[in-house]
Amino acid sequence: MGTRSSTSSPPVLQLCFDDRGDALLSRDPFALLVGLLLDQQMPMERAFLGPWRLAQRMGTPRRLDVARIAAYDADEFVALVSTPPAVHRFPGAMAGRIQSLARRVVTEYAGDAEAIWRAVPTGAALHHRVLDLPGYGDQKSRILMALLGKQCGVRPRGWREACAPYSETGSYRSVADVVDAASLAEVRRFKQEAKAAARASS
Numbered sequence: 001m002g003t004r005s006s007t008s009s010p011p012v013l014q015l016c017f018d019d020r021g022d023a024l025l026s027r028d029p030f031a032l033l034v035g036l037l038l039d040q041q042m043p044m045e046r047a048f049l050g051p052w053r054l055a056q057r058m059g060t061p062r063r064l065d066v067a068r069i070a071a072y073d074a075d076e077f078v079a080l081v082s083t084p085p086a087v088h089r090f091p092g093a094m095a096g097r098i099q100s101l102a103r104r105v106v107t108e109y110a111g112d113a114e115a116i117w118r119a120v121p122t123g124a125a126l127h128h129r130v131l132d133l134p135g136y137g138d139q140k141s142r143i144l145m146a147l148l149g150k151q152c153g154v155r156p157r158g159w160r161e162a163c164a165p166y167s168e169t170g171s172y173r174s175v176a177d178v179v180d181a182a183s184l185a186e187v188r189r190f191k192q193e194a195k196a197a198a199r200a201s202s
């Protein structure tokens with residue numbers, strides 16, 4: 001994925017702690033984009049399992065078909081996302097966001113999600129590209145860049161500065177730092193402490 005050479009092994013992500021789901025995230029850049037899109041208002045593992053659930057329901061378990069998602073009838077796609085177990089706790093809203101993301105990837109990148117970061121010259125340019133994606137605000141964009149840099153070898157010039165503070169070495173700020181159950185627990189502890197500090201300051 002990304003700037004790695006053809007002889008290097010693809011990254012093996014551990015984000016949903018399901019072998020099938022993690023394998024999909026590791027080989028399919030669009031699935032990774034969707035997983036991070038879903039990662040809000042629900043546990044991280046369930047969010048990142050969402051792309052695999054969708055791929056299974058669409059009959060393409062080895063990839064998440066971005067062109068088909070973009071072309072889906074909106075109501076039918078909501079039903080697909082809502083089928084128990086729902087892909088997200090707010091399936092209607094998230095179905096629309098997934099389709100908007102798919103359509104942007106199709107129209108701007110010819111359906112090739114990896115082209116968003118492949119050979120991008122600088123971290124600032126990558127941040128601009130990701131920030132332009134539907135459903136990706138500043139924080140989510142920086143987290144994706146940190147995940148790509150830390151775990152997938154996508155490190156254009158200035159990437160750490162462009163996605164700070166999530167690029168910090170040895171930190172446990174976000175999903176970018178999750179590589180196993182222990183690091184997931186550290187990230188959750190960090191977020192709980194940050195929320196407690198925010199409540200105290202207000």
